[in-house]
Amino acid sequence: MEIIVSSFAGFCYGVQRAMEMAARAAGKGPVYSLGPLIHNPRAVKELEERGVKVVKNLDDVPEGALVLFRTHGVEKETEEEARSRNLEIVDTTCPFVKNAQNKARFLHQKGYQVLIFGEKMHPEVRSLYSYTEGTARVMNSPDELEDATFKKAGVVSQTTRNNAAFSRFCAEAVRRSQELRIFNTICLATTERQEDAVRIARQADFMIVVGGKNSANTRKLFDIVREIKPAVHVESADELRVDELTKYDTIGITAGASTPDTSIRELTSRLKNYFGG
Numbered sequence: 126m127e128i129i130v131s132s133f134a135g136f137c138y139g140v141q142r143a144m145e146m147a148a149r150a151a152g153k154g155p156v157y158s159l160g161p162l163i164h165n166p167r168a169v170k171e172l173e174e175r176g177v178k179v180v181k182n183l184d185d186v187p188e189g190a191l192v193l194f195r196t197h198g199v200e201k202e203t204e205e206e207a208r209s210r211n212l213e214i215v216d217t218t219c220p221f222v223k224n225a226q227n228k229a230r231f232l233h234q235k236g237y238q239v240l241i242f243g244e245k246m247h248p249e250v251r252s253l254y255s256y257t258e259g260t261a262r263v264m265n266s267p268d269e270l271e272d273a274t275f276k277k278a279g280v281v282s283q284t285t286r287n288n289a290a291f292s293r294f295c296a297e298a299v300r301r302s303q304e305l306r307i308f309n310t311i312c313l314a315t316t317e318r319q320e321d322a323v324r325i326a327r328q329a330d331f332m333i334v335v336g337g338k339n340s341a342n343t344r345k346l347f348d349i350v351r352e353i354k355p356a357v358h359v360e361s362a363d364e365l366r367v368d369e370l371t372k373y374d375t376i377g378i379t380a381g382a383s384t385p386d387t388s389i390r391e392l393t394s395r396l397k398n399y400f401g402g
């Protein structure tokens with residue numbers, strides 16, 4: 126049996142950076158994370174054991190404590206409130222998300238009608254929206270432009286959207302605007318991971334996707350690869366029915382951006398122990 130592991134499987138740059146920042150902060154005392162730092166129950170549990178407690182909002186954070194902002198950023202008002210309460214902020218907002226926030230603010234300040242290409246309720250999009258003082262229009266597809274026309278419009282994207290869909294959206298926005306500024310704020314980590322998953326799925330007989338069941342990017346990977354080959358989505362190695370894989374010669378493995386390396390290693394070891402190699 127041959128095993129192919131995607132070189133893009135596991136933590137992306139932003140998540141790796143956030144995990145390191147959280148671990149460093151935990152060494153200084155209790156840390157309060159506004160929501161789980163990443164969508165992976167195992168990693169969240171490990172962080173909890175190191176003193177990173179997940180809370181819903183700032184009201185649950187004691188005065189003067191360390192509060193951690195997640196990779197997809199927080200709304201501007203939340204940051205202002207944390208500062209006014211004298212909380213010590215550990216801001217793990219990914220630099221790609223920060224860039225999108227800055228571009229949204231810039232467009233708003235320059236008088237552009239900001240269009241955010243993304244999912245309305247996603248925390249990152251809500252944070253981008255807050256940087257336009259609640260004036261942006263959030264859309265998930267070109268159809269949502271309906272019969273809108275703009276004198277001055279500016280577009281930014283949720284970082285994890287794909288380039289092809291963003292281009293279609295922008296093409297429609299061009300038709301409807303006298304002046305249009307576009308900032309491509311998409312981070313390539315998602316696209317690269319998805320493209321590599323497709324490449325491996327084409328070579329393999331069966332695909333395993335490892336990662337949190339609550340991780341949107343892991344679920345998306347699973348949806349992509351199962352269109353190409355039979356596939357399974359597991360959170361950990363022990364969920365895998367290894368005995369059902371004997372009919373396959375080549376197994377492909379990929380993992381979401383929030384999947385720890387240990388989960389990927391445990392999975393490959395389990396396969397190697399069973400099939401040899």
Ligand code: SF4
Binds near residue numbers: 222285312313
């Ligand atoms: S997917 Fe991209 S934007 Fe999101 S945390 Fe990872 S590197 Fe940052």
